Amino acid sequence: MKTDILVIGGGLAARRCAHEAAKGAKTLLISDGAGASPYIHALNVPLLAEDSVECLMEDTLRAGAYQNDQELVKVLCRKSLSLIDEFSFDKKNGEYDLLKPLGSSCPRAAAINGFAGPSVLREIEREKKFDELRGVRALKLKVKNGRVGGAYCFDRAKKKWFFINAKTVVVAAGGFSGIYPFSTNSRDIGGDGAALCLEAGARLCDMEFIQFEPSCAVYPPKLIGKSVSTAMLTEGAVIRNGEGKRLTKRDGCVQKDALSRCIYNEIANGKSSPHMGVYFDATGVNPEELLHGRYSAYFRRYADAGIDISKEYMEIAPAPHTSMGGVRINPHCETDIEGLYACGEVCGGIHGANRLGGNAGLEVLVFGRIAGESCLQYALSHDYASDIDFEEADREFGFAHRRTELENILKNCLNVVRNGADLMRGARRLEELIRETPFDFSFEQARLHNDLMCAYAAVMSAYERKGSVGSHERIDSIEENEKYTVEFMLKNGIPKINRRPI
Numbered sequence: 033m034k035t036d037i038l039v040i041g042g043g044l045a046a047r048r049c050a051h052e053a054a055k056g057a058k059t060l061l062i063s064d065g066a067g068a069s070p071y072i073h074a075l076n077v078p079l080l081a082e083d084s085v086e087c088l089m090e091d092t093l094r095a096g097a098y099q100n101d102q103e104l105v106k107v108l109c110r111k112s113l114s115l116i117d118e119f120s121f122d123k124k125n126g127e128y129d130l131l132k133p134l135g136s137s138c139p140r141a142a143a144i145n146g147f148a149g150p151s152v153l154r155e156i157e158r159e160k161k162f163d164e165l166r167g168v169r170a171l172k173l174k175v176k177n178g179r180v181g182g183a184y185c186f187d188r189a190k191k192k193w194f195f196i197n198a199k200t201v202v203v204a205a206g207g208f209s210g211i212y213p214f215s216t217n218s219r220d221i222g223g224d225g226a227a228l229c230l231e232a233g234a235r236l237c238d239m240e241f242i243q244f245e246p247s248c249a250v251y252p253p254k255l256i257g258k259s260v261s262t263a264m265l266t267e268g269a270v271i272r273n274g275e276g277k278r279l280t281k282r283d284g285c286v287q288k289d290a291l292s293r294c295i296y297n298e299i300a301n302g303k304s305s306p307h308m309g310v311y312f313d314a315t316g317v318n319p320e321e322l323l324h325g326r327y328s329a330y331f332r333r334y335a336d337a338g339i340d341i342s343k344e345y346m347e348i349a350p351a352p353h354t355s356m357g358g359v360r361i362n363p364h365c366e367t368d369i370e371g372l373y374a375c376g377e378v379c380g381g382i383h384g385a386n387r388l389g390g391n392a393g394l395e396v397l398v399f400g401r402i403a404g405e406s407c408l409q410y411a412l413s414h415d416y417a418s419d420i421d422f423e424e425a426d427r428e429f430g431f432a433h434r435r436t437e438l439e440n441i442l443k444n445c446l447n448v449v450r451n452g453a454d455l456m457r458g459a460r461r462l463e464e465l466i467r468e469t470p471f472d473f474s475f476e477q478a479r480l481h482n483d484l485m486c487a488y489a490a491v492m493s494a495y496e497r498k499g500s501v502g503s504h505e506r507i508d509s510i511e512e513n514e515k516y517t518v519e520f521m522l523k524n525g526i527p528k529i530n531r532r533p534i
């Protein structure tokens with residue numbers, strides 16, 4: 033199979049990229065689920081007179097503990113202005129109806145028709161000019177003479193492996209929180225994106241920075257893993273431990289990482305609610321009508337489960353939510369490998385040590401478009417690097433229990449707080465698991481191999497960063513808050529870690 037441009041992923045970053053690329057070249061998008069994009073409620077745009085690109089930039093850097101790639105942040109924030117002409121952000125009584133995400137100095141998270149992600153996805157679908165193969169997963173990239181040539185893919189329905197030749201490939205496969213046993217992410221997003229690029233020879237960065245969503249339901253069973261908006265904490269909601277003691281101030285002025293640690297510690301110190309969480313008390317949301325308006329989705333969700341959140345507490349705990357680390361890109365979305373681009377949550381560097389709420393939606397729209405423009409230019413001036421004709425049946429894999437082991441390693445060593453001894457133990461066991469699970473044309477084995485590679489990069493990066501910063505808390509911290517990026521790469525198959533000063 034042949035296409036000029038291959039886009040891997042079915043979320044907003046991939047679709048925005050494919051939409052742009054298809055304006056000038058034959059573009060094929062492969063997807064294996066919806067990813068996190070349909071959950072994007074609102075995204076940051078400096079719409080108020082008191083707000084500005086500079087203010088958004090400063091909030092983004094402060095949230096990221098100044099560990100961000102400043103060039104990428106500049107692009108993210110400057111290009112936010114172009115979205116104002118492109119989309120109709122929601123208004124109420126003639127004024128923009130904005131949320132104030134935790135850590136933002138003013139309200140700026142804007143929805144589109146009530147929910148930004150689904151609205152933009154629908155718009156792209158209406159004007160779709162690219163081809164799409166659904167239920168198809170890319171599990172390995174082909175690199176020839178230093179250039180990407182395409183991807184080995186698996187078709188779930190046909191249970192067949194095949195190869196897609198492409199002049200250029202864009203990886204937009206989302207974040208990797210889905211490799212954890214309990215996360216806010218769906219299982220279609222995992223370690224593939226990072227692992228594909230890593231094994232193709234590209235650098236990863238910031239893999240140790242994983243944002244835990246502080247407020248994910250641990251009860252009732254049908255809501256487990258569903259997050260509750262922390263924006264409510266800026267409007268009167270508070271967090272309480274199992275004894276009812278208030279852990280947050282009424283103004284909600286706290287970053288997600290600090291809140292996750294605070295909750296994690298309360299639970300670890302035995303002050304949990306009955307289901308190993310703490311209480312999210314929304315009874316003080318002011319005015320109460322907000323629960324029936326802006327936050328009605330949460331109100332209804334809990335009401336359906338028999339809980340009235342205007343009168344009763346919710347039980348929540350932190351869960352992995354956003355991976356800030358991933359593939360290293362430059363402002364044109366180029367990776368280290370010629371012809372290979374990346375955009376969206378699969379990339380590292382933009383958010384630094386902690387992502388400002390609402391910046392992911394902005395990131396996928398801004399960098400999805402840039403990736404589309406860049407790969408189109410490349411495709412128009414290059415020929416194919418490979419010409420592979422390949423089809424093969426799936427092979428059996430009899431070691432599913434290794435996935436449970438991977439999940440336990442992540443839970444034990446790459447949680448809200450970390451320490452060096454556990455990380456090193458985890459890394460050593462992951463090395464063994466990777467040796468026992470090499471890439472093969474077996475879907476289950478290839479997926480596990482990629483998730484193991486991704487986990488290994490994250491655990492090794494977390495080991496390398498000896499100090500605590502942002503979402504990375506080392507209880508054995510031995511470093512002051514030094515500014516550097518941890519880069520992880522493979523050189524002739526051997527892992528290499530590099531500290532690059534910021």
Ligand SMILES: Cc1cc2nc3c(=O)[nH]c(=O)nc-3n(C[C@H](O)[C@H](O)[C@H](O)COP(=O)(O)OP(=O)(O)OC[C@H]3O[C@@H](n4cnc5c(N)ncnc54)[C@H](O)[C@@H]3O)c2cc1C
Nearest residue numbers: 041042043044045067068069073170206376377390392393
């Ligand atoms: C519950 C929830 C609520 C959120 N709310 C907000 C919000 O209000 N505002 C905000 O800014 N951010 C929010 N985020 C974060 C935001 O949703 C994500 O960061 C963003 O959607 C990432 O977009 P993406 O296109 O990079 O990846 P995704 O949307 O996750 O898409 C990844 C895609 O890649 C596909 N894929 C993965 N691996 C492969 C493979 N090997 N081959 C083929 N396809 C593959 C997946 O199936 C999926 O289609 C939220 C996240 C969650 C989980």
